[in-house]
Every structure is written in structure tokens, then in C-alpha cells.
Amino acid sequence: MASGPIPSFLDVSRPSIARVYDVFLDGKDNFEADRAVAASALQIAPDSAGGAKSNRAFLRRAVRHMAAKAGITQFLDIGSGLPSAGNVHEVARAVRPSARVVYTDNDPVVAVHGRALLADEVTARFVTADIRHPAQVLDDPGVRAFIDFSRPVGLLMLAILHHITDAENPAAIAAGFRDALAPGSYLALSSLRMPGPDHPQDAEKAREVQQLFNEKLGTCLWREDDEILAWFGDWELLAPGLVPLPDWRPDTADPPVRDSTYHGFVGGVARKR
Numbered sequence: 195m196a197s198g199p200i201p202s203f204l205d206v207s208r209p210s211i212a213r214v215y216d217v218f219l220d221g222k223d224n225f226e227a228d229r230a231v232a233a234s235a236l237q238i239a240p241d242s243a244g245g246a247k248s249n250r251a252f253l254r255r256a257v258r259h260m261a262a263k264a265g266i267t268q269f270l271d272i273g274s275g276l277p278s279a280g281n282v283h284e285v286a287r288a289v290r291p292s293a294r295v296v297y298t299d300n301d302p303v304v305a306v307h308g309r310a311l312l313a314d315e316v317t318a319r320f321v322t323a324d325i326r327h328p329a330q331v332l333d334d335p336g337v338r339a340f341i342d343f344s345r346p347v348g349l350l351m352l353a354i355l356h357h358i359t360d361a362e363n364p365a366a367i368a369a370g371f372r373d374a375l376a377p378g379s380y381l382a383l384s385s386l387r388m389p390g391p392d393h394p395q396d397a398e399k400a401r402e403v404q405q406l407f408n409e410k411l412g413t414c415l416w417r418e419d420d421e422i423l424a425w426f427g428d429w430e431l432l433a434p435g436l437v438p439l440p441d442w443r444p445d446t447a448d449p450p451v452r453d454s455t456y457h458g459f460v461g462g463v464a465r466k467r
């Protein structure tokens with residue numbers, strides 16, 4: 195970290211998902227152990243940071259779409275990560291000044307930074323929560339105080355379900371959140387996706403980085419399209435569907451970058467009927 199004392203609860207010798215991602219996003223809220231994992235990933239797949247940046251650009255476009263085109267004024271961001279350029283409340287409010295946002299994550303460092311960033315905010319807050327327990331997230335008093343579940347919600351699950359094991363059942367977790375939302379709600383999600391047989395070199399790099407992340411960070415799985423599509427349930431998938439991140443409704447505010455992570459990172463947005 196750039197400055198200030200390191201909180202005593204933090205073991206900086208162990209890398210974390212949120213802080214390695216922060217390295218890829220050129221953030222400053224990371225430590226040597228995080229930078230070492232990021233450097234190893236970049237050695238295998240030099241465009242890894244580009245994939246993370248494409249994901250943030252997808253997040254901004256999806257939130258702009260929900261706020262501007264669908265009139266969504268309340269957002270629930272699960273596994274929100276460290277504050278970064280174009281946070282959800284900033285993007286949403288540029289379109290809907292009254293937008294309310296709840297950020298959740300289970301990483302204590304994310305909690306410290308999230309609370310500090312939002313200290314003066316009255317319409318955005320951070321709640322520590324674990325995605326593996328949807329009912330706990332949805333029933334949290336801090337979430338309930340901010341989100342009116344009788345009205346449509348913009349649910350964001352970006353680059354988070356690939357950190358959930360098969361045994362933890364990401365499809366059931368996604369369903370737990372979807373079922374709690376009112377008709378007219380939106381879900382934006384993104385995930386690492388194993389490149390198909392047409393892209394064997396990209397697939398090989400994905401497998402190597404997957405092994406690295408699973409050794410150093412815990413779960414990180416490049417999944418198949420049908421597994422990811424199942425997380426939308428029976429919601430109506432908006433055009434162009436589940437696609438490589440740069441291809442989801444590119445706009446001039448976030449021009450798409452198609453690098454070698456293109457086939458390995460996908461996203462989509464769906465609406466509850």
C-alpha cells in the first residue's frame with residue numbers, strides 16, 4: 195500500500211484475489227505478495243491486465259445501460275472489489291443522480307477501503323458479506339435499509355462466480371439472488387471462460403494461469419459457456435447475449451480492446467420477466 199500503517203488483522207504475506215486484481219487495474223492497494231502473483235500471471239499471459247480492464251469497462255457499460263435505458267435506480271454489487279476507476283455509484287449517478295448502491299465483498303481490505311471511500315456518502319454503502327450465503331446478504335439490515343426489494347434492482351456479479359467452486363454450487367447461489375428480486379430487475383455478470391478448441395494457445399495460457407491462481411489465491415475457474423449461461427436462469431438475455439467482454443454493446447465512452455484475453459472472459463446482461 196502506498197502509505198499509512200498496515201492494519202493488524204491483515205496478513206500481507208498472503209496474496210488476495212481483490213489485491214491481485216487491483217495490481218492488474220494499476221491500483222495502489224496491494225502488497226509485494228500480490229504483485230508477485232500478478233507478475234507470474236503476466237509472464238504466462240501478458241494481456242492479463244487487459245482482461246481485468248475490459249471487465250471494468252464492461253461493468254461501466256452494463257451499469258450505464260441499466261440506469262439510462264432501463265431506469266434502474268438501485269444497485270447491489272456482489273464481490274465488488276477494491277474501489278477503482280468508474281465505481282458503480284459514480285457511473286449510475288452520472289445518469290440517475292438519485293441512484294442508491296450497496297457494495298458487498300468478503301475481503302477485509304476491501305471493507306476498509308470501501309467504507310473509507312463511502313464515508314461521506316448517503317446513498318452508497320459497503321456491507322461485508324459472503325456471496326456463498328445469499329440469504330445472509332439479502333437479509334442484512336444494511337442491505338435492507340438501502341434496497342427496496344419490491345422494486346427492480348440492478349444486480350452485479352462481475353468476475354466473482356469463477357471464484358466459487360463447483361461444490362459450492364454457483365448456479366444455486368445465482369438463483370438465490372435472482373429469486374429475491376422483483377420483475378424488471380437486471381443481472382449483469384461476467385466470468386472467465388475456457389477458450390474453445392479454435393483457440394488452443396489461449397486455452398493453454400488459461401489453464402496455466404488457472405493453476406497459478408488456484409495454488410496462490412484459492413478458487414479460480416475458467417468455465418464453459420453453458421455453465422455461465424445457467425447463472426442467468428430463465429431471465430431474458432439481452433442482445434448480444436453472452437459474449438467476449440469487448441463485444442457487449444461497445445460505446446465511445448469505453449472503446450473496446452480486443453487482446454489475447456478476448457476468448458477467455460465473457461459477460462452478459464439479463465432482465466427478469
Ligand SMILES: C[S@@+](CC[C@H](N)C(=O)[O-])C[C@H]1O[C@@H](n2cnc3c(N)ncnc32)[C@H](O)[C@@H]1O
Pocket residue numbers: 211212215249250253272273274275276298299300301304323324325326351352353354357
Ligand atoms: C476479480 S474481483 C472482481 C471485482 C469486481 N466485481 C469487478 O468485476 O471489478 C473478485 C472479488 O470477489 C471477492 N470475493 C471472492 N470470493 C468472495 C466471496 N465468497 N464472497 C464475497 N466476495 C468474494 C474478492 O474479494 C474480490 O474483491
